[in-house]
Amino acid sequence: NEYKIPELYAARKKLTKLFYYNVGIYSKAFHEEEAEQSLNDEVQILDLEKLVEHVANKDKNRILNYLKQVFDELSAYKKLNLHSLYLMKQEIMQVVYADLMNQGIQATKLFYDEFSIKLADRATNSTVDMIRWVNYLLEKTFEYEDEVAKAATIIEKINKYIHEHYAEEIGRNEISAEFYLTPEYLAKLYKKKTGVNLKDYINEYRIEKAKELLRAGEKNISMVAESVGFDNFTYFSTLFKKMTGVSPKDYKRN
Template structure:
């Protein structure tokens, strides 16, 4: 409510104004009176005065002098001058002092009420501008953090997707929010990086992508926002524009953004444009965009609109991999890769490849490959347990490009090791070399087989075929030869000799040594060292 002060040396004029104006209608809660400038100043010192009705001609000090004092001490107070003289000099001074109006006596109460209402309107407007100015500074400093948190909470349903809940959340955070406002969300998703990046480098790149989106997509729209979601995903939120070419212009901006990111940030990415939504509908819209992103396994570096992306088939048509399995058995790995690639590319051209079909294809193809490798004696889990292979497998079903890369890597690696297996001599040589390097360790048949990516039974067969010995027999013979040399040529304790060739148990070493040489290690040392003398 507002407070008003009437300053006039004529008592009947003051009482006439007090009784003639409908103060309640104007929203004036308190009306004070003063008959001299001194009394008026005393009122100002004890009360907040919003509007002053002031007579110009008064004894001792006039209303113009009082207004100059009020402007200096209480600049928020608005003044309306009252006078009996239509003097241009007074009118000019009143305007210079910033008065709301200049009313001649006798005062028409209707005109006075209109003038007071004009003063009230100005007070309200000034108050709003002051609040906006004060908030504007706060907003300038904190806007990015506040707005980003607001949208993230909407997307994650920390704010319920209801108009009232969104309005209340905005009010609690001092965020100006218009329920009629509509926005367009755009989901940006990195599909792959063209070069190997550390986690730190990837974060730097994602920050660069965010800045580029602010510049190329938002541009001069100051109230647009780019929000970082989970790794590799950004969400652009733009206020909706009603003109007919808005969507075409926005799509063009996204296309330029994709081109720039490929050129400067070494990545493939796609943009998924949503429809116009109010704040309470943001959660549902972003979820739809996420679904589109997951379903897009066929296309890179494209702009999609929600209304354009439709799956046009209801059942998945997988190829007959039984034929490919036979081809793998006959070592036609490259031919299988060519046919599998052709199948996937055909599905892309027909627009009949989605995430589910890609997943089913990957599972069947992986199973077929592992069975083929098992039949060749290769342990797939070890052949593909290196970090590079694991990375290919982890991303295989994200897109057709990733799946094709995984298939090529898998087949190249299989061909490499199968070629090694066909040359059994090289496998045997690798086993022999490995045994010699690790002779002092507790080696098992499984350890040796793992080194050449074969199962132990298959390795034993090709090793015995080449050397005439089982791997365990060959390992013992090599250890026995080394033990004999150490016993003859060194003074190492027998327990140390046993440990050096992989026997932690001295008694077991002695028994095995005697079994194959007909004497214990000490006897063997004494006999052969004497013969050396």
């Protein structure tokens, strides 16, 4: 029998929709009706309290084993489909992102790179993709949390960043974005570990670099101010005198 164009289009549309709801697992295809039924049956897939506990303990293996157990249970009840994987993904992100936020880390920036986005987009394609994404998500989360916990390491990196970018317009917002931290947490952490306000350290470093340039005598004072990150000459002069006891003009002359 020959198919008419509208019938072919309808068949293609149905197959495309069927493919969209397909999830590769145990060589089993999951159909649209199963996904639609699950919309009404499931509002939560995972035991969030258990997940929160495992994430807090940084127990990646236990989390992955728990997810595989959930896959088996869902498969046994014929509820393993696109929608259930989507719900699992959202629940995992909810728990992990909350854990990061509790430590002052901005999850959306930590996972904003192309590779992270690609893995996240593929997570609901199959249980294999889900496990691959969760494994990556947890490894990156736990590694960065450990790095932040070792405050000396993160402070060294912040100082290095300031030393390399002091001539630019930088403050706690710009620096916190570079290290995936909230501005408030960054400022608090820096003050706690160094005893110095972040803004004060930036200004102190800029003034030290300004002193070097003034001693070299190759630039006038306004050019020096601009070279070390000050776009307001009056503010630069006031701050310079406050920190050194003399004006930039007198410092250069002497």
